[in-house]
Amino acid sequence: MMTWKEHLGTEIPDELGREIDIFEMQMELRRQGKLDEKIFAETRLRRGIYGQRYDNGSRHDGVRSQQLSYPSGDVIKGPETLWDAPGMMRIKIPYGGVNPRQLETLGEIAEEYSDGVLHVTTRQDYQLHFVHIDDTPNLMRRLASVGITTREACGNSVRNVTACPLAGVCHTEAFDVSPYAKACSAFLLGHPDAQDFGRKFKISFSGCREEACGLASMHDMGAIAVVRREGGRIRRGFELYVGGGLGAVPHQAKLFDPFLPEEELLPTAQAISRVFARLGEKKNRARARVKFLVAKLGIDEFRKEVLKEREIMPPDERWTAYLPQVPEFQETAVRPPAALNGHQPPPGFEHWVRTNVYRQRQAGYAVATATLPLGDLSSWQARELAVIARRFSGENIRTTVEQNMVLRWISEADLPKLYGELEKIGLGAHGAGTIVDVTACPGTDTCKLGIASSRGLAAEFRRRLGAKFFHLDDSIKNLRIKISGCFNSCGQHHVADIGFYGTSRTIKGHKVPHFQVVLGGQWTENAASYGLAMGSAPARNVPEVLERITGRYLEYRSNGESFQEFVRSVGKKELRAMLQDLLQVPAYEVDSSFYSDWGDPREFSMGDLGTGECAGEVVTLTQFNLASAEQLVFEAQIRLDDRDFAGADSLSYRAMVEAARALVKTEFLDVPGAPDTVVSEFRRRFYDTELFYDKYAGGKFANYLFRRHKSPSQSPTRDAAHQSVEESQLFIEAAHACYERMAREISGVH
């Protein structure tokens, strides 16, 4: 039968196609038990393939824990992660930009491999849930054919590079950051210096300081566009921040450079990556983000380390190669600019315009927000939205960190028609960026770390607030609610006016879902400040908590007092006292509804918590490179079986060079890939020093490499090719042993 690989053929870019083929081979190696489970876990994470709740084969059904017995038995795709268990696929979309064709493809794969729903995340990604790992290579091929890669969407890598969804059309920006976000994303994707992190690394781009924009303060690296007048000309640069982050211990980013010239953006990002890889924590996962390194060293020392690294880095033409194209980065409108014509608009239009339309800097054009409830979009809606985009917006669709989608470059005169079309497909809801537009991470719905049902609570808020939206005071309407299922903050609760995160309490032996109430976070000024925790309320009471807080704010606020000012002026003690009665839980016998969560009738349990994969597996760059060498020798074995002896011999040799390079990189990170250089460096650093020597075989295995490097066979026989494969395998084993000896010596364990 025809395969997607054959069907798509040259539509898949070579490099992406090759990567996916390699991953498919690694899957086979793992199935056969020939690839270490941790290495495979980190490998699949770096392809965007994530674990999902219950993938350890156990689920609490409300009465007892059930074992889920999958057909493939105990074959695993990572520690405690069963092969057959459904997983999540994260699809990174740099700065959230997709075109209609990509959106259609996303809709198709959601339908065929997932559950027919695209979920937009708080970092402008898409996520698909309940995906079988066996389907992922074809899923990735279909995405690759429309220019999307899932590479490094998860794992200890540079995650999706985000940017303000209004970049390029905003009134307050210094300049359009989109081409810089795009360049940064492409430059760091698969970059050797960004492969050896202890944890993930998140980057964002903002066009201005004042708005929420790219939320620079809560990112590992946040770049805010600034311009400087120098000698009569305008020079572009970035106010660069590092070491921000939410999670259980939120940190505000520190100013790294008030003006980093545009040509220094990529080399500085690379230098930061090198410092993070070299000095970042690797063992204690809870303290392995850049924010902890910056806090430990202090921003001045961190800066010194980065600048030192910047000095010694070999030059790379890609640092500036994209800059001449930056001015050409322009989106094209499909319709001419025109003002609203004053005709009678359809019912509901005015409300929608008030909250969902942003008038662009370019006269006659606007950005329209399609509000996605809980960030979800059906496959059908994706296809229809693509049609609408082609008609009104062209290629210009972006996701937002508030889990919505925006259509840009809409001729204002078309807004009523656009509204009508969005209404028809269920995406015309007003209230974007208001209190009804609740942000929520997946929580207990699908996340292994979720404690309480963030989506269930968000749905309840939407239901209650939606019903009375028009009666709310503007000061309440404009508040933002964000919910996380646990303290890890994927719902970004710290930067909401009113945030919640899931916790649990035990009352007389029964677990009760709770939400910690976090008040007064600041969304604007790039997430300028984080909220204060006020106390944990049982999930059942949280809607009442919201009611009381907003009611009190409305009643007692001074003239024009912002919610943040109100929270500060009232103070934590009084706010907590105000909520005190709502923090209480009735006995199970009195009201058992407190003992289950929103949207989930099962009695609440913590038994389904799994080991999260957010932190990925700590797999060193050397281990990764050795795994690549193993994959090459596996490929060589296949060639040998296919009687392609020259191919088998060549791949065996490449595998040895790759393994040697993996070792050399531990001492010489920037070693070029040319075999002559690798072999010579390997000889000098590992053979001559006897580091590579086996206790019994001495330098025998190294000589396999040297001999093959010196005298390649022109047309190897079957026996010669077979010998090459065998020797290559032995060489890689020896490389592993050598690396383990080195690691033991470094850690002092013998």
Place this chain on the structure above:
Amino acid sequence: MGGWQKLGLKIFLEEPLRAEAQEFIPVFHSWIQNQAVDGHLLIDVHDYSHVHRGPGILLVAHEGNFSLDQGDGRTGLLYYRKQDLDGTREHCIREVFRHTLLACSRLESDPVLGGRVRFHTREMLLLANDRLHTPNSAETFEQLRPGLTRALSGILGRGVFSLDRVEDPRERFSVRVRVRRSFRPGYLLRRLN
């Protein structure tokens, strides 16, 4: 022509609906508690009722998903395979009918829903969740029509139904099965067995 291993079938609910979507959530959870569906490892329930033309309330299983689907603007029980079915085309169709009808029957008699859920079979939607092997084209339909007719005759009876392809090329290959009279799911199940 492949793609039969990932078939789906939607059987529509009688309108007006007399049960809220959320009422199906505890029902599906109870199915998981009892692992009540033969040949399926039931995993989880998901509420997508807020998604326009989405899967509604979804019961996830390893072999195939069941959902109170809103897919084409009407509510019905959609069952579709995720793992390949073995056997002939006719066998695959019969198996998908069997699982869907069983689920419908179970919902109709569920005590929590209290008899407020009734399915009809005047119209059904048969789909192939595989755009590669079963592209949505007139050619595919012409190739598959004889086999489909044969298989459905065995389930519904000869000459009592008509077949029409859903022609939107963006959609998966789907065929509307229009039946002259509505059979009860239980009746069709007995015929199948």
